Amino acid sequence: MVEPQESNPGQAANPFTASDLPVDGEGRIYHLQVKPEQIAPDILLVGDPGRAEFIGARFLTDLECQHEHRGLVTITGTSRLSGGQATLISPRRTTVTTSGMGTPSLEVVANELAALNEIDFQTRTHKQDFPRLHIIRVGTSGGLQAATRLGTPIITTYAIGMDNTGLFYEAPYPDQVCARLERELAGMIQQAMRPDSRFYGVLHPYVTRAEPRLVGALQQAAESLGVAVRAGLTVSNPGFSAPQGRDIARVKPSIPELDRLFARFDPGLEGQRVENMEMEASFLLHFFGGLGHWAGAICPAIANRRQDTFDPDYQQAITHAIDIALLALANLRNAYPDSRIS
Numbered sequence: 001m002v003e004p005q006e007s008n009p010g011q012a013a014n015p016f017t018a019s020d021l022p023v024d025g026e027g028r029i030y031h032l033q034v035k036p037e038q039i040a041p042d043i044l045l046v047g048d049p050g051r052a053e054f055i056g057a058r059f060l061t062d063l064e065c066q067h068e069h070r071g072l073v074t075i076t077g078t079s080r081l082s083g084g085q086a087t088l089i090s091p092r093r094t095t096v097t098t099s100g101m102g103t104p105s106l107e108v109v110a111n112e113l114a115a116l117n118e119i120d121f122q123t124r125t126h127k128q129d130f131p132r133l134h135i136i137r138v139g140t141s142g143g144l145q146a147a148t149r150l151g152t153p154i155i156t157t158y159a160i161g162m163d164n165t166g167l168f169y170e171a172p173y174p175d176q177v178c179a180r181l182e183r184e185l186a187g188m189i190q191q192a193m194r195p196d197s198r199f200y201g202v203l204h205p206y207v208t209r210a211e212p213r214l215v216g217a218l219q220q221a222a223e224s225l226g227v228a229v230r231a232g233l234t235v236s237n238p239g240f241s242a243p244q245g246r247d248i249a250r251v252k253p254s255i256p257e258l259d260r261l262f263a264r265f266d267p268g269l270e271g272q273r274v275e276n277m278e279m280e281a282s283f284l285l286h287f288f289g290g291l292g293h294w295a296g297a298i299c300p301a302i303a304n305r306r307q308d309t310f311d312p313d314y315q316q317a318i319t320h321a322i323d324i325a326l327l328a329l330a331n332l333r334n335a336y337p338d339s340r341i342s
Contacts (some may be wrong), residue, residue: 013126035121044135045280073097113135141276144306145273156299159208163282169290177209198254211294217329
C-alpha cells in the first residue's frame with residue numbers, strides 16, 4: 001500500500017496506487033463511475049436515488065452528466081429555482097448525487113467526490129489547488145421536539161455522530177463546543193445504559209459542526225422564499241430502529257429510548273435543541289469539514305417522535321428544502337466565486 005499523502009495538497013507525494021484509487025479504462029472513478037470534469041463544485045447530496053432523479057428532472061437544465069451505477073445516481077446541470085427571489089440569481093452549475101443510506105455508504109461517495117475534485121487522475125497525485133466544494137445534504141428526518149411541526153425543514157448547526165465511520169478520520173475539533181458536547185453526551189449515554197450491558201462504556205459519540213457560512217446561507221434562503229425553518233442539532237444514527245430509539249425487535253436496544261434522551265438534552269447553545277435524527281449528516285460534516293470544504297444539511301422533519309405522527313405528503317417539504325438548498329448554494333458561490341483550497 002502506498003504511503004499516506006500529506007494533508008497539504010501542495011506538497012509532493014507518491015502517486016496513489018491503482019488499488020487505492022480505482023479508475024476504469026474510461027477515466028471514471030469506481031463506484032460513482034463518473035469523470036472529474038463531470039462534477040460541479042456545488043453539490044446536493046441525497047440518500048435516495050429517486051430523489052436525485054427528481055431533482056435532475058425538476059430543478060436542473062442543460063444536463064451534461066446523467067449516470068447511474070450500483071444504485072448511485074449522479075446528475076450535473078444548471079440549477080433552475082422555482083420561485084420567489086430565487087429567480088433573480090444567476091444559474092449555477094450544480095451536481096446532485098446519491099449517498100445511499102447511512103454513513104458507511106456515504107463514506108464511499110464522499111471520498112470519491114473529494115478525489116474527483118482534488119486528485120489529478122493522470123498523475124494520481126493531489127493537485128496544487130482546487131475549488132472549495134459547497135455541499136448540502138437534503139434528506140428526511142424524524143423530529144425530536146414536540147413543538148416542531150411536521151414538514152419543517154431542519155437546518156443542522158452541529159451533528160452528533162452515533163455512527164463509528166467518522167472515528168476512522170482524524171479531523172480536528174471544529175471548535176470547543178464540539179469537544180464539550182462530546183464529553184457531556186458520552187456521560188449521558190453511559191448513565192442511560194445498564195452497567196451489565198455488553199457495550200457499557202463503549203458507545204461514544206463524536207460531534208462536528210456545519211460550516212457557519214453555509215448555515216447562514218440556508219437561513220437567508222429560507223427567509224427569502226418564505227419557508228419557516230428551525231436550526232439546531234442533528235443526531236446521525238447508524239440505523240433506523242434501535243439506533244433511533246425504536247424497540248420493535250426481540251433483541252432489546254442497548255440504550256433504551258435513545259430518542260427521548262436526545263430530545264431532553266440541553267446543548268447550552270442559546271436556545272438550540274437537538275431537533276432531529278437521520279443517518280448521514282455527522283460524517284458529511286466531519287469529513288468535508290476536515291478537508292476544508294463547506295458542508296451542511298437541511299432535512300425536513302417528516303415524522304415527530306414525540307407526537308408519534310408521520311407526514312404522508314412529505315414530498316412538498318422535500319421540495320421546499322431543495323429550493324432552499326439550491327438558492328443557498330447559488331448565493332454562497334456568488335459571495336465567494338473564487339473560493340479555492342491550496
